[in-house]
Amino acid sequence: MSKKTQSIFAAILAVIMILSLLVALIPAAHAVTEAEIEALKRQRDEIAEEKAAKQAVVDDLEAKQESILELKHALDERNDYTKQQIELNNREIELYDQMIQEKAEELEEAIAREEQQLERYRVRVRAMEENGDYDFLALLLNTTNLGELLTTIDDIGEIMESDRQLEDAYIAARENTERVKKEYEEVKADLEARQAALRDEQRELERQIQEATDHINELLEEIQQRQAEIDELDEEQQARQHEIDVLVDELERQRAAEEERRRQQQQQQQSGNSGGGDGGNTGGVTGTGSFGWPCPGCYYVTSRMGNRFHPIFNEWRYHSGMDIGAGAGSAIVASDGGTVSWCGEKGGYGNCIMIDHGNGYYTLYGHMSSYAVGYGDSVSKGQTIGYVGSTGWATGPHLHFEIRYGDSCLDPEAVAGFSGLTYAPDAGE
Secondary structure (H helix, E strand, C coil), X not given: CCHHHHHHHHHHHHHHXXXXXXXXXXXXXXXXXXXXXXXXXXXXXXXXXXXXHHHHHHHHHXXXXXXXXXXXXXXXXXXXXXXXXXXXXXXXXXHHHHHHHHHHHHHHHHHHHHHHHHHXXXXXXXXXXXXXXXXXXXXXXXXXXXXXXXXXXXXXXXXHHHHHHHXXXXXXXXXXXXXXXXXXXXXXXXXXHHHHHHHHHHHHHHHHHHHHHHHHHHHHHHHHHHHHHHHHHHHHHHHHHHHHHHHHHHHHHHHHHHHHHHHHHHHHHCCCCCCCCCCCCXXXXXXXXXXXXXXCCCCEEEECCEEEECCCCCCEEEECCEEEECCCCCEEECCCCEEEEEEEECHHHCEXXXXXXCCCEEEEEEEEEEECCCCCCEECCCCEEEEEECCCCCCCCEEEEEEEECCEEECHHHHHCCCCCEECCCCCC
16 A cells, blocks of 8 residues: 555544544434423413413303493483483473462462452441441431332342352462462472482482493403413413424424434345335335225215314314224225335324335325234235224324325325215315
8 A cells, every 4th residue: 555545544534533523522412202292282281271261261251241231231221211200300390380380379369359359348348337337227217218228228238248259259269279289289299209219219320330330341351351361371372382393393303313224224134125214115016006095994084185273283284194084993904005114103193104105106094003014014905004093193093194206295085086985074175
């Protein structure tokens, strides 16, 4: 070996040693665990429960506020009616005041006429007394015959009777006026008593209205405060969900890296005859290019491919495949022939199998309860590979089925042209 070659070789070894030292000095990345994710999920769920409890309080407060608003509306209407009654009562009292005043004036006139008539009668009596005694002797002496005497006596009697009748009429008129005036005064007194009661009722209604208004304002302030707390919890819940999403993505990345490492080790051990991963055909088996239905006897689609409202995270997310409703333990078959490139837990998919069909296509079967094949196995189209379960992010037993070409997810219905399917009302379009 020449000196020049030795120098180059020594330089390469030095570079390798330096790189090894630098790699040793770089701190290892934090390995994400399911326990961390579960802890964050518990925190998120606790926040959701607290938020739901506060929302229930807000709903109860709003119901109370609505009830008090209805009560206030009824009190306002009743108060308006009471005010109208008071106004009508005032007008009626004013009319009776006017009628009493008129009767008082009539009474004064009647008393004046009565006194005037009495005075007229007294004047006539005094005049007769001043002119002498009216006895039979005087009448006898002042008359020339019996006829004149009788006529004089009749005239005096008629005058006296007329005066007496006129005075009786004046007295009756005065007494009637006094009686009517008294009746008016009694009615007015009743109206005034009723008016006082109405004003007491109005004051009580206004007090109740003010009390209801104050209570409504207190409830509104409390509702606003509780709503602010709910908004804070919502932000906190979204922050926790974001942390969960980041960790889930990191966990899947770590698992993919570990699986790739294992695949490479198996490839080295098997001299390239088995193994796989998510890329490249693992066993040289090529599919037919025609995809069959993966869950025989179960043709109910609960969720199609596309955007949907996630049943666990309660937000809109992209759904990369189709969900097939099936009973727990139902058989799952290979949609086409190929080699099992993944057999194990895979994040939200739970227990999952991926089949590499050797022509650029892959199929994925998620949420399985158990497996019927293993990693690196060659499978034929229609062969049972596992059983329906609810592992991973699932709300119940079903099969999540995907068709991929390279790194892209394809719509299974469009690619395979499945027919005879039925769909849940919220399966999507």
